[in-house]
Amino acid sequence: MFLACSGCGPPSPEKREQPGEGPVAVRVVRVVDGDTVVVAMPGGAEERLRLIGVDTPEISEPPEPFGLEAAAYSAERLEGRVVFLETDVAPRDRYGRLLGYLWLESPSGHLGEAQLRRNLFNAHLLLDGYAQLMTVPPNVKYADYFREFQREARENGRGLWGAAVDEEDFYVGNSGTRRFHRPDCPSAGQIAPQNRTRFETRTDAFELGYEPCRTCKP
Ligand SMILES: [Zn+2]
Structure with a gap:
C-alpha cells in the first residue's frame, strides 16, 4: 500500500x-x-x-x-x-x-x-x-x-x-506483453486473437521467456 x-x-x-x-x-x-x-x-x-x-x-x-x-x-x-x-x-x-x-x-x-x-x-x-x-x-x-x-x-x-503449485489445465499468453495468465484472468479475455497463445504448463511459459501476470499470479 x-x-x-x-x-x-x-x-x-x-x-x-x-x-x-x-x-x-x-x-x-x-x-x-x-x-x-x-x-x-x-x-x-x-x-x-x-x-x-x-x-x-x-x-x-x-x-x-x-x-x-x-x-x-x-x-x-x-x-x-x-x-x-x-x-x-x-x-x-x-x-x-x-x-x-x-x-x-x-x-x-x-x-x-x-x-x-x-x-x-x-x-x-x-x-x-x-x-x-x-x-x-x-x-x-x-x-x-x-x-x-x-x-x-x-x-x-x-x-x-521448489514449491509445489496447483497447475491449471492450461495458461494463456500474450505475445505482445510477454505475460501469461490463468485461463479465467480478466486480462486473458482481452488479448487480441493474433497475440493469444496457449501453454499447457507454467514451465512452457517460463521457458519461452513469458512472465506471470501480477493480477492472477499464475
Ligand atoms: Zn492474469
Whole structure:
C-alpha cells in the first residue's frame, strides 16, 4: 500500500535524478519487503526504493509462499549496510518510489555477468530463487542477464521454484506483453486473437521467456 504524505510525492522535474550518473553510496535504513527498501540518500533524506527487475512474493496477510523468507533474506543482507545505488532510464515509478539496482560493493570495470553474480543484490534475489523476474521497460539494462539467472534458479528448484503449485489445465499468453495468465484472468479475455497463445504448463511459459501476470499470479 502506498500512503500519500507531504514531501513524499513525485519530485518536480528539475529535482529528478539524472539517469546515467554513476552509482551513489546509500545506507539501507530498513527492508519493507523482499524487493522494497528504505534508503538514506547522500544528503540524508530517506527514500523508498523498489528494486528493478525483480518481484518478491507479497508479505501482506496472508503472506504468499516465500514472501516472509524473501523479506528476511533481504533484511539479513541489506539492513544497516552501505550499498551502491544505480538507476536506469526511469529513476522513479508512478508512486514516486526510486527504482534501482543495489550493488553490494562499488562496481567498477566491465559490468558483465561475473560482476552481476558476485555483487548485484537484484541478481542475488533471482539466483537464489527469492524473486521472480519482472521486466518493466524502459528499465531493462540487465534484463537479459536476469532472465538467465531466473532460468538457472528455476531449473535447479531454488527457493520459490521448489514449491509445489496447483497447475491449471492450461495458461494463456500474450505475445505482445510477454505475460501469461490463468485461463479465467480478466486480462486473458482481452488479448487480441493474433497475440493469444496457449501453454499447457507454467514451465512452457517460463521457458519461452513469458512472465506471470501480477493480477492472477499464475
Ligand atoms: Zn492474469
